[in-house]
Structures are given as C-alpha cells and as structure tokens.
Amino acid sequence: EAWATCYRAEIHAEGRRAGGGFPGTMTEARARFGSQIDPKLVALGIQEASFTEREQGAQLLYRTARSTWLAFRES
Numbered sequence: 001e002a003w004a005t006c007y008r009a010e011i012h013a014e015g016r017r018a019g020g021g022f023p024g025t026m027t028e029a030r031a032r033f034g035s036q037i038d039p040k041l042v043a044l045g046i047q048e049a050s051f052t053e054r055e056q057g058a059q060l061l062y063r064t065a066r067s068t069w070l071a072f073r074e075s
Helices: 002-013 026-043 051-072
Strands: none
16 A cells, blocks of 8 residues: 555645556566565565565565555546
8 A cells, every 4th residue: 555655645746636546566576575575574584485475475566566556546
C-alpha cells in the first residue's frame, strides 16, 4: 500500500491526477523486496529469502500496490 501511496503523492506533486493503470512494474517490486524485506529478515536472524520466495514476495507486493492504486485511482 505504501508503494501506491508514494506514487500518488509523487504524481500529485507534479500537478497531475493519479488515474489509469498502476505505474509500478514487477522489476520495481523485486527491487523493493530485496531492499526492504531481505534486510528485515536478516536483522531478525532469519535467512535471506530464496529466489522463489523473493519472486512470490515481489508478486504479492505488486498485487497489493496495484489493488490499492486501482481502489483509489482518480478518473
């Protein structure tokens, strides 16, 4: 949700409406997972996520952000 909210804020700061499809990509979702989730796992003493777990996590991040975006998009 924070990802979609951040995009909305950026778009509004440019004076535009946050409409249409979600502007994020799976590549960004993978990067977000790697930079935000893996460090938290390590800090908790948990092994870093496997490739499959990272991919599933990125897909979940993307779907959640996309759903949030679509629920609050402006037309």
